[in-house]
Amino acid sequence: MSSDELNRPPAPVVAAVVIYALFAAVLLIGAVVIAIAGAPALALLGLVALLPGSVALGLWQGNRGARVGAIMFGIPSLVVPIVMLLLLAAPESSRAWFTPDELDEFELVDEDSEDEDDELAAGRG
Known part of the structure; x- marks a missing residue:
C-alpha cells in the first residue's frame, strides 16, 4: 500500500x-x-x-470524536444515525481509518538484545 493510499480515507468515510x-x-x-x-x-x-x-472535517482527518459526533448528530431523524453506523462503524476500512496502528510508530528495538535498558546503561535515564 502506497503512502498516498494511507492518507486518503476509505470510500464509506468519504460518503459520510x-x-x-x-x-x-x-x-x-x-x-x-x-x-x-x-x-x-x-x-x-x-x-x-x-x-x-x-x-x-473531523471525519476526513480520522478523528474518533467526529465519528461519534456524526452518529449522535443525526439522532432526531433516526435515519441518519443508521446510515452513519453503516458507513462509519460497519466496514473494516472505516474502523481502521479511525484507529490507526499507533504501535508501528513507537516500536522499540533492543539492538544488543541484552536485558538491561540502553538508556539507563548510557546514563540518560
Missing part, C-alpha cells in the same frame, strides 16, 4: 463526509438567502453550519 459537507453547505446557503431577504438577525443561524462542517 460528503453527506455532512452538503448539509453544512445547505445551511450556509440558507443563511445567506435569509440575510439577502432582509432578516439579518436570522442569518446568524448560519453559524449552525459550523457543526456539520466541523464533523465533516
